[in-house]
Amino acid sequence: MTELQDRQPAGDPVGAIAAPLEVRTAIYKMMVEMRGFEKRAYDLFLQGLVKGTSHLGLGQEAVAAGFGAAMLPSDYTFATYRGHNHTLARGAPMAAVMAELMGRQAGLMAGKGGSMHLTSVEHRMMGSYAIVGAHLTIANGAAWSSKLRHAGEVAVCFFGDGTTNIGAFHEALNLAAVWKLPVVFVCENNRWMEYTPISSVTAVEHPAADRARAYGLDPVLVDGNDADQTYGAARAAIEHARSGGGPALVEAETYRHGGHSRADPGKYRPDEEVEAWLGRDPIPRYRTRLLGAGVDEAVLVRIEEEAQAAVDAAAREAEASPPPDLSLVGADLWADGGSSWRS
Amino acid sequence: MAELTYRDAVARGIAQEMERDPSVVFLGEDVGAAGGVFKATVGLLDRFGPQRVADTPISEQAILGAAMGAAMTGLRPIAEIMFSDFFAVCWDLVANEIAKTRYMTNGQVSLPLVIRSANGGGVRFGAQHSQSVENWAMAVPGLKVVAPSTPRDVVGLLAAAVRDPDPVLFFEQKSLYPTKGEVPDGEIVDTLGTAAVRRHGRDATIVALAAMVPRALDAADALSREGVEVTVIDLRSLVPLDVTTVATSVVETGHLVTVEENPRLCGWGAEVASIIAEERLFDLDGPIVRVTTPHVPLPAADALEDAALPSVARIVDGVRRALQ
Ligand SMILES: Cc1ncc(C[n+]2csc(CCOP(=O)(O)OP(=O)(O)O)c2C)c(N)n1
Ligand SMILES: [Mg+2]
Numbered sequence: 001m002t003e004l005q006d007r008q009p010a011g012d013p014v015g016a017i018a019a020p021l022e023v024r025t026a027i028y029k030m031m032v033e034m035r036g037f038e039k040r041a042y043d044l045f046l047q048g049l050v051k052g053t054s055h056l057g058l059g060q061e062a063v064a065a066g067f068g069a070a071m072l073p074s075d076y077t078f079a080t081y082r083g084h085n086h087t088l089a090r091g092a093p094m095a096a097v098m099a100e101l102m103g104r105q106a107g108l109m110a111g112k113g114g115s116m117h118l119t120s121v122e123h124r125m126m127g128s129y130a131i132v133g134a135h136l137t138i139a140n141g142a143a144w145s146s147k148l149r150h151a152g153e154v155a156v157c158f159f160g161d162g163t164t165n166i167g168a169f170h171e172a173l174n175l176a177a178v179w180k181l182p183v184v185f186v187c188e189n190n191r192w193m194e195y196t197p198i199s200s201v202t203a204v205e206h207p208a209a210d211r212a213r214a215y216g217l218d219p220v221l222v223d224g225n226d227a228d229q230t231y232g233a234a235r236a237a238i239e240h241a242r243s244g245g246g247p248a249l250v251e252a253e254t255y256r257h258g259g260h261s262r263a264d265p266g267k268y269r270p271d272e273e274v275e276a277w278l279g280r281d282p283i284p285r286y287r288t289r290l291l292g293a294g295v296d297e298a299v300l301v302r303i304e305e306e307a308q309a310a311v312d313a314a315a316r317e318a319e320a321s322p323p324p325d326l327s328l329v330g331a332d333l334w335a336d337g338g339s340s341w342r343s
Numbered sequence: 344m345a346e347l348t349y350r351d352a353v354a355r356g357i358a359q360e361m362e363r364d365p366s367v368v369f370l371g372e373d374v375g376a377a378g379g380v381f382k383a384t385v386g387l388l389d390r391f392g393p394q395r396v397a398d399t400p401i402s403e404q405a406i407l408g409a410a411m412g413a414a415m416t417g418l419r420p421i422a423e424i425m426f427s428d429f430f431a432v433c434w435d436l437v438a439n440e441i442a443k444t445r446y447m448t449n450g451q452v453s454l455p456l457v458i459r460s461a462n463g464g465g466v467r468f469g470a471q472h473s474q475s476v477e478n479w480a481m482a483v484p485g486l487k488v489v490a491p492s493t494p495r496d497v498v499g500l501l502a503a504a505v506r507d508p509d510p511v512l513f514f515e516q517k518s519l520y521p522t523k524g525e526v527p528d529g530e531i532v533d534t535l536g537t538a539a540v541r542r543h544g545r546d547a548t549i550v551a552l553a554a555m556v557p558r559a560l561d562a563a564d565a566l567s568r569e570g571v572e573v574t575v576i577d578l579r580s581l582v583p584l585d586v587t588t589v590a591t592s593v594v595e596t597g598h599l600v601t602v603e604e605n606p607r608l609c610g611w612g613a614e615v616a617s618i619i620a621e622e623r624l625f626d627l628d629g630p631i632v633r634v635t636t637p638h639v640p641l642p643a644a645d646a647l648e649d650a651a652l653p654s655v656a657r658i659v660d661g662v663r664r665a666l667q
Binding site for chain 2: 076109112121127133135141153167171172175333337339341
């Protein structure tokens with residue numbers, strides 16, 4: 001694994017394993033789709049069509065896309081409530097994800113989970129978890145099972161910077177290291193928890209990477225707004241885990257463009273900080289990079305137009321879906337399909 | 344047929360299932376090389392090896408997370424939480440993750456797992472190692488809750504729990520570990536949600552669980568000497584709850600007494616009492632009486648703990664009050 005590198009992410013350093021051009025184009029496509037999806041989700045929230053809460057991944061696309069491109073179809077994803085991007089990255093249909101946000105029958109879980117719990121076992125998206133920390137321990141379990149079954153599957157677990165200060169993070173890293181589990185922990189350090197900067201409540205500068213050594217892991221710090229870096233780090237970490245080397249921990253430095261959730265404008269963040277990070281937006285940055293690498297602009301324009309059309313179609317399809325059948329209230333508590341607890 | 348302790352029945356039950364199904368794995372603190380702090384899992388490591396019998400760090404969240412993640416990807420884990428009091432440090436995994444995931448995912452995720460734990464008092468361990476927390480578990484939709492009272496039921500209900508496609512919390516009452524009972528040879532598999540009538544009498548119905556079952560039977564002996572004949576029902580499982588067996592007996596006797604080791608408020612007996620009051624009021628010939636531990640933490644000293652837990656005398660008194 002690479003050592004601590006690029007502590008002040010800037011410029012365009014190459015990742016640990018460089019992606020071929022068609023993979024980079026696919027990553028660009030994923031990011032553009034995620035961006036379009038999240039913007040639409042925000043609009044629909046303001047229109048009152050996305051209910052409850054939602055936590056957008058706007059600005060953080062390069063992490064989900066870079067890892068998504070590096071994973072095999074049999075690998076497992078575990079994500080947080082900020083998990084729309086990670087769900088799309090595994091190939092879950094946009095319309096079903098949008099319908100889930102809108103509480104419709106056509107939703108990924110028919111409206112029973114909502115934005116914070118996106119799950120698509122079919123795509124090995126093993127869940128989005130809304131209690132900070134728990135899913136790191138659950139990802140371990142999938143990795144343990146893979147190891148016992150000699151299945152060669154790797155579990156990839158995404159979480160935020162704030163998650164590094166809860167006990168489950170430390171329990172999970174230690175057990176993963178002791179059992180040499182094929183699991184990759186990916187900290188998306190977007191510098192903020194909800195409304196408090198991570199730096200003000202954390203004993204070390206890099207909340208994940210600086211803790212890696214405590215669990216016998218190599219610290220890996222990458223520019224999370226550079227999809228070549230996230231892809232490269234993902235390939236290296238996943239191969240390390242798959243080949244029996246045990247867990248890996250990657251800290252990807254990134255930034256959310258919007259607020260924490262719902263309509264939060266994120267005004268607690270200094271203007272200069274927001275400006276600086278908007279200037280490092282992973283999508284235009286990658287576009288420029290691809291053009292420089294010789295990709296025809298028409299190819300990228302086509303990706304952008306198709307993504308927009310796909311988002312429009314997904315939103316239409318989701319809106320057309322009826323609310324969930326009310327029989328679902330009592331369905332699927334148990335494996336027999338019901339919720340009975342007595343004779 | 345062999346006489347086994349409740350403790351040895353645990354290892355026998357786990358071994359029966361691990362032998363049968365290679366996807367059954369077992370993890371917990373001190374469970375392998377040490378054979379468990381209660382010596383209930385002695386021999387399993389030697390028999391099944393360190394891949395399937397895994398010693399863990401003191402990381403209750405990591406233990407239950409590992410069980411959950413393994414269960415959702417093809418294994419059938421049995422996890423041990425050493426003392427049920429320690430559920431308080433991993434309740435997120437139990438109540439938020441394990442219990443809710445099938446429902447939230449619209450049935451996509453199955454969690455065939457068992458969490459075993461030493462529950463309850465009577466061994467002078469004090470308030471943080473003696474709680475009866477079955478009512479915590481019962482309050483969370485999505486968990487099955489089982490508590491055997493005999494060595495035979497330890498084997499049969501554990502097998503049923505392992506084979507069940509849903510998460511089961513399996514409470515072993517720690518004062519019962521040294522108790523003995525007949526256990527038939529060969530495979531034993533029970534059915535969850537079926538109560539057992541341990542004694543039949545027509546004057547009143549006592550419903551009890553785990554360590555309160557032998558105590559209720561002692562009380563039944565004492566009452567019988569006074570000419571009062573009671574039925575003693577061992578619930579065996581709180582979720583699913585065998586209301587039918589309880590209601591059928593109440594129709595016959597007209598009197599119901601619950602004997603609960605948990606502290607008074609929101610104990611399982613309150614649920615049983617409310618169901619019977621709602622559905623069988625006109626079959627009752629007197630008040631439903633609940634005999635419980637008072638609403639206090641369990642004290643350590645033997646005299647104090649004995650005074651707090653439902654005693655044979657308090658059960659006898661409870662039946663008398665029900666019959667008045
Ligand atoms: C155990 C727990 N504590 C608190 C919360 C409330 N909460 C939800 S998100 C969040 C911030 C998490 O920050 P981070 O891990 O950096 O993730 P981000 O939202 O930045 O992606 C908090 C405190 C929670 N969901 N779970
Ligand atoms: Mg954060």
